[in-house]
Amino acid sequence: MAAIPFGILTVSDSCAQGLATDTSGPALAALLEAHNGLYTKAHAHAECRLVVITGGTGMAATDVTIKAVQPLFDKELPAMAMAMALSQVAAGIIKETLILALPGSKKAHAIETAMAKAGTRHLHTAKGTPKHPGSPHHHDKKRDIVTHDKPENTTRMVACGCGRRDAEAPSGVTNDLQGGVTKRARHSPYPMIPVDEALNHVLEHVPQPRPASVHLAAIRDGMTVSKDVVAAEDVPGYPASIMDGYAVVASDGPGVYTVRGAATAGSQLGKLMPGEIMRIATGAPVPDGADAVVMVEDTRLLETTDDGSEELKVEILESGRVQTGQHIRPVGYDTQKGSVVTRAGTRITTAGGEIGALAASGNTAFEFMSTGDEVVDTLQANAGMQLARGQIRDSNRPALLAALRAVGPDKLAKSIKAALETCDGIITTGGVSMGERDWLKPVVEQKLNGKIIFGRVMMKPSKPTTFVALPEGKFMFALPGNPASALVAFHMFAAPAIRKLAGHVVNASVDDNVAHFVGDSLALDRGRPEFMRGRLVWQKGSSKWTVEAADRHQQSSRMASMQGANALIALPIGTADKPTVSNNELVDVIVIGDVLFI
Numbered sequence: 001m002a003a004i005p006f007g008i009l010t011v012s013d014s015c016a017q018g019l020a021t022d023t024s025g026p027a028l029a030a031l032l033e034a035h036n037g038l039y040t041k042a043h044a045h046a047e048c049r050l051v052v053i054t055g056g057t058g059m060a061a062t063d064v065t066i067k068a069v070q071p072l073f074d075k076e077l078p079a080m081a082m083a084m085a086l087s088q089v090a091a092g093i094i095k096e097t098l099i100l101a102l103p104g105s106k107k108a109h110a111i112e113t114a115m116a117k118a119g120t121r122h123l124h125t126a127k128g129t130p131k132h133p134g135s136p137h138h139h140d141k142k143r144d145i146v147t148h149d150k151p152e153n154t155t156r157m158v159a160c161g162c163g164r165r166d167a168e169a170p171s172g173v174t175n176d177l178q179g180g181v182t183k184r185a186r187h188s189p190y191p192m193i194p195v196d197e198a199l200n201h202v203l204e205h206v207p208q209p210r211p212a213s214v215h216l217a218a219i220r221d222g223m224t225v226s227k228d229v230v231a232a233e234d235v236p237g238y239p240a241s242i243m244d245g246y247a248v249v250a251s252d253g254p255g256v257y258t259v260r261g262a263a264t265a266g267s268q269l270g271k272l273m274p275g276e277i278m279r280i281a282t283g284a285p286v287p288d289g290a291d292a293v294v295m296v297e298d299t300r301l302l303e304t305t306d307d308g309s310e311e312l313k314v315e316i317l318e319s320g321r322v323q324t325g326q327h328i329r330p331v332g333y334d335t336q337k338g339s340v341v342t343r344a345g346t347r348i349t350t351a352g353g354e355i356g357a358l359a360a361s362g363n364t365a366f367e368f369m370s371t372g373d374e375v376v377d378t379l380q381a382n383a384g385m386q387l388a389r390g391q392i393r394d395s396n397r398p399a400l401l402a403a404l405r406a407v408g409p410d411k412l413a414k415s416i417k418a419a420l421e422t423c424d425g426i427i428t429t430g431g432v433s434m435g436e437r438d439w440l441k442p443v444v445e446q447k448l449n450g451k452i453i454f455g456r457v458m459m460k461p462s463k464p465t466t467f468v469a470l471p472e473g474k475f476m477f478a479l480p481g482n483p484a485s486a487l488v489a490f491h492m493f494a495a496p497a498i499r500k501l502a503g504h505v506v507n508a509s510v511d512d513n514v515a516h517f518v519g520d521s522l523a524l525d526r527g528r529p530e531f532m533r534g535r536l537v538w539q540k541g542s543s544k545w546t547v548e549a550a551d552r553h554q555q556s557s558r559m560a561s562m563q564g565a566n567a568l569i570a571l572p573i574g575t576a577d578k579p580t581v582s583n584n585e586l587v588d589v590i591v592i593g594d595v596l597f598i
């Protein structure tokens, strides 16, 4: 029995550039030569009956061995490749030579096993030896090379379908489809590999998703952002009021002032003159000349127009003394133009924060990981739209899929009535606090015959959350307009309601869902229990749940504070005895998204 002449081809950038020494090639050669004299180094290329290519079969962009060698095969041998039970291998025949492309592993033992499994010993049916005369493939030497189980036994020709009686399938070769039952393999040619190895194979072979541009409207949970998203504009884009009240000059202090009209959200304003104040709504641009806002609760109406329809003089009470900047969100307070809003790798969750943050970023198309071509940017119409002073992006609508826009109480009532014809319940955001155009509550009471079950909740954020019972057993959640408030209120109240409607058992209590708080010592709010947006994680190593703030900035106007949140951290009201929450302390959590295991 003649030894098989073999050649080794090492594929390595670093070896080729002289930056590394080839150890895989010589190791393989030594291994083959030591293999019971079955193999011998070929003296010339043309002599090789076996070529082992080592290296360049991995997952890196520069690993192109398999791609390069596969097109050269006269016949590819996938079952043989599979039988080697190594990831990233290729096996095939070129003319009469078996080519094996293997990883550049130095583990000779692994390769030896692989070679044995691959059945290269069949190559001992030396070149030129007549094979199974009478076989329809009898001149097909490529086939001979792979189908002979034992070199000296030319009768074991199962895969070539030559009609021999010994039907044992050669190792590494599947049944011949034409062979029929008598030719079937009586043992599986596939090695039984461990579960984790199998999973690794799966993960290695599943291709990386290709990035695709996805319009905001087409973003769905489960997608992954493939490129950092940068804020296209400041949020807010103008100094905005945080409260419903009056825009003032802080240094003027308490006293009686002339009311110079109203600055509502979205309005264009003139300059505030000395001795004047201007009515202002939450979210409205602070007029030039003003540098603080006094809450309406800290004022008293002194004089109106004769018909009583307009305010003329208002007193700022002592309780309304404010400092420069008070109740104003400066430009970029929530998000600064150019800052990264959403990092590559962020997964869109059903908690809503990511989609909301993208919506608030001022972009309309985003790069997402995608496996299909069906997700394309079809709605570019709004791309690049500039915001006018006083305008904001509607981030709540895509986040909650249920925002309501209205320009007056009648239209608002009409919209709600129309929605009620087809829905059991309605969710709205905005217009529920103290502003002059915060019509939600009066509209449901006065125009819709609704009963406000509650109109404020002792919580931070989402204080003005409103729940309404409507005729015919219908109901309405009127959530606050501040984006984080809207989502927190949704998860706290609307989501359980929807779950109950779906027949789920719903537990109203937040007790017992306990996790260890991770973070610096944090001052508890003295007025309201706080529901921080958090990230809940099961720490496998220490076998405990931990929760940390999903975002350092937790203001209710910042949609990004919801990004990455899968839980709300239910913090108690701070007291003199218990003013802070500390690192590792147990806190209650409400799960609002997928929990993470690390």
Ligand SMILES: Nc1nc2c(c(=O)[nH]1)N[C@H]1C(S)=C(S)[C@@H](COP(=O)(O)OP(=O)(O)OC[C@H]3O[C@@H](n4cnc5c(N)ncnc54)[C@H](O)[C@@H]3O)O[C@H]1N2
Pocket (backbone or CB within 6 Å): 240, 242, 243, 244, 245, 265, 281, 282, 283, 284, 295, 296, 297, 392, 393, 394, 395, 396, 397, 403, 429, 430, 431, 432, 433, 434, 435, 438, 461, 462, 463, 464, 479, 480, 481, 482, 483, 485, 556, 557
């Ligand atoms: N004088 C007082 N003013 C405010 C009080 C208060 O007790 N006294 N409460 C504050 C709190 S707390 C909240 S929360 C907000 C809630 O206000 P509204 O529910 O009436 O909402 P709006 O005034 O319509 O908007 C608030 C804020 O949110 C922005 N917004 C509204 N809709 C959207 C949307 N679809 N997407 C993105 N952003 C939205 C809006 O521009 C405002 O900045 O009231 C405080 N005021």
Ligand code: MOO
Pocket (backbone or CB within 6 Å): 459, 460, 461, 462, 463, 464, 480, 482, 485, 556, 557
């Ligand atoms: O209650 Mo509000 O901003 O704090 O949601």
